[in-house]
Amino acid sequence: MRRAHTMAFGSEIVDGGVRFALWAPTARDVVLVVDGVDHAAPEAGEGWRKATVPGAKAASRYGFRIDGDLVVPDPASRFQPDDVSGLSEVIDPRAYAWSDEGWRGRPFEEAVIYEVHVGTATPEGTYAGLERRLEDLRDLGVTAIELLPIADFKGGRNWGYDGVLPYAPDAAYGRPEDLKRLIDRAHSLGLMVFLDAVYNHFGPAGNYLHAYAGTFFTERHQTPWGAGINFDGRESGHVVRQYFLQNALYWLEEYHFDGLRFDAVHAILDDSERHFLAELGETVRERLPGRRIHLILENEANQARWLERDGTGTPRQHSAQWADDLHHCWHVLLTGEDAGYYESFADRPVEHLARCLSEGFAYQGEPFRTLDNHPRGEPSAHLPPAAFVTFLQNHDQVGNRALGERLSHIADPDRLALARAGLLLAPQIPMLWMGEEWSASTPFLFFVDFAPDEDLNRAVREGRRREFKSFAAFADDTSVIPDPTEARTFRDSKLDWSERERSPHREVLADTRSLLALRRDVVVPLTKSRYLGATATLPRPDVVDCTWRFEGGSYRFVANVGPDPFSADPMGGRAFWTNAPDGSGRLPGWTGLFLAGGRA
Structure with a gap:
């Protein structure tokens, strides 16, 4: 093929x-x-x-x-x-001769996504190195891997969001045929492969479009990275749109990716009658009707409009959105942090959590404190759970911390165990950040490599330290913040797969594997049937009780995130998971249970 x-x-x-x-x-x-x-x-x-x-x-x-x-x-x-x-x-x-001619993808409801940065996921930091770990991920219960951006970036190490050549997989990880071999092997193991694509900006080094295609950009739209990409220009807009539309089709057709995750689409500014996001989703659906293609958005605006389904429940344009709201709820509850955007969730975290679990977005048009009380979001309760990709950690939430701490570094492990079950057994599409399955000890730090442009390296280094100067922990000394331009910062972020065999990592890995087996056997058969809706209540201010109803049956999650015991009425349901000591409906602080069946 x-x-x-x-x-x-x-x-x-x-x-x-x-x-x-x-x-x-x-x-x-x-x-x-x-x-x-x-x-x-x-x-x-x-x-x-x-x-x-x-x-x-x-x-x-x-x-x-x-x-x-x-x-x-x-x-x-x-x-x-x-x-x-x-x-x-x-x-x-x-x-390249492909061996996956019969592969058409998997239903999105079966997705358990593993987000991975190719350069730090393995000691080799290559496509080939990651390929050798695919069986481990398959055996864990992962069904899809999502690669951070691989579009060619300046230097040999980068998160990928500084890419400047969207069609060229970066040579730091191997050649094009190595990437194809990774995807081919994944498909042979039943794994989907998604790619993170950046269509909102280009990196600060190596972009030459200004030299010969100045109208590719426009001052009419301003983004955090400068002049916006000219998606709606009268003379240039068509070619600019085609450049990115063809890029999406290129990855899906030539490399046989199963889906794309589009970075920060709220920064794709377009005043056209037909927004680029609509054209993007519709073009992919029309071009590849015989395959299960999954398109995922990162969208701080919480715009449900891009996630609508047709009468059969099939996405009209995009499949899902990263559910940042749910992450923020769990993070506040687990850590007590309330700075930045966490401030908008710290007032009523359990109430916000209940709404996320049952409706998708916590904010659906209400004033958002972090945005000076401007409204944020659109109604989302009508969307199925598969319209939301949920997570406790991702590259941003770990790597944008000054010291790159994972949640397991800053949260109580018993509390984290409840949140892990809440993530992996809820009906939304769960995503794990690489190494999370065993509470990896290594950080994930911010790193770049703009040498020999030392002016740009210096600007990044000083900007990073200036960013955290306002934090009390670094007010007097920012030198403890790792230098993002040093090779050591990159090396320190590499996973140590051998620690999976040692305590306490071994126990966390076993728990993750057990939860994903339950998801496969109990949850997915329900979520693959027609969604009928959900309800959530707070029987106590620190207890959430959520029930999801599907044509194939209903199930329920009760979680006590307070210090005092709570007795949950099983209402005829059968508990298929609990971390309560006696396995009953009596839930001490930071325990919960999932029940199948019963009165919805």
Whole structure:
């Protein structure tokens, strides 16, 4: 089985050579350079420069000389062997022989997502190294892995959100065929593979679009990263939109990913009649009707509009959204922290938790304190639980802490055990942050590598320390904050898989595995049937009681997050999980139970 995505951008192998195309509407002169030889790149209308070079082939190296002296890589490069400023490499996507021809994906209700940063997930920090861990993840009960962004970024270490070449998997992790082999192997084990895609900005180093396609950006829209991407420009908007639409299809078709997670879509600013997010979701659905493709949003605005279902329960556009609200509720309860956005959940954390469990969003249009009491969110109670990806930790919530502490470093382990069960047995789609399944001891720190640009390195280093200067713990000394530009910070973030065999990590791993087996056997058969709704009550201010109803049956979660015992009426239900000492409905502080059946 051979796969290739055909598009107007970039290089494409044709009979007898390679066709090259560059959209350069603001360049005066463009010369195509292939294997050290200059070739004319004549205008082809509407800002396009195109040329076919006989004799060029896979592995040929090429770039574009702009206005006399600046040689830039292809913005749709399929691979950059020498980083973001080097020449692009012609890749023949049909060279890889896939073995997963029969793979069509899995229902989203079966998803247990494992979020992973390729560079720190294994000692090797490569696609091949991660491939060797897939059986461990399958045996744990994971059904999908989600890769942090892999689009080519400056240097050899980065979270991935500084990518500048969205079509080129970063060479720090291996070659394109290594990534394909990882996905192919995952599919053979029944694992889906998702990719984090960044369509809201480009990184600060290695983006040359301004030199030849200045209208790719617009001052009409301002984002945290500067001028916005021009999704709605009258003259450029169509090409800009196609650049990202084709990118999504490229990953799904050529690399056979099972889904994409779109980063911070609230920062995709678009005044068009048809918002880019709508076009993105609808285009993917129309293009790939025979596969189970899952599209996930990160959206601080809590806009339920993108998650609507049709009459059969199938997503019209996007499958789910990261449920930050639920994370914030659990985090406040587990740690007592109330700074930043946690302030908006610290007033009534149990009430907010109950609403998240039963309706998806805690804020559905109410004033949000962290946004100066501006309304946040849209009504979401009509959406099924599978419209929400839930988590106790992720790369942001760990890595954006000054010292990269995991939740297991700052929360009581017994309390964390209740939250873990609440995450993995609730009907929403659970996500684990790599190493969370055994309470890994290693931190996940913020790291970059912009060398030899020491000015940019210095700006990042000083900005990081300035960010935490207002925190009491660092007010007098920010030197304890790891330097994000040092290689050691990256190395310290690598998982130590051997500790899974040692206490207390061994016990946490066994608990996670047991919970995921219960999810598979008890929860998923219910959630795959039609959703009928949910109710949640607070029988006491520190107790949440939530029931979800499906066509296949109902089940219930009762959690006591206070210090005093609580007696839960089983209402005819059968407990399939509890951490109460005697296994009964009497729940001491920070215990709970899940019950199947009973009176809904």
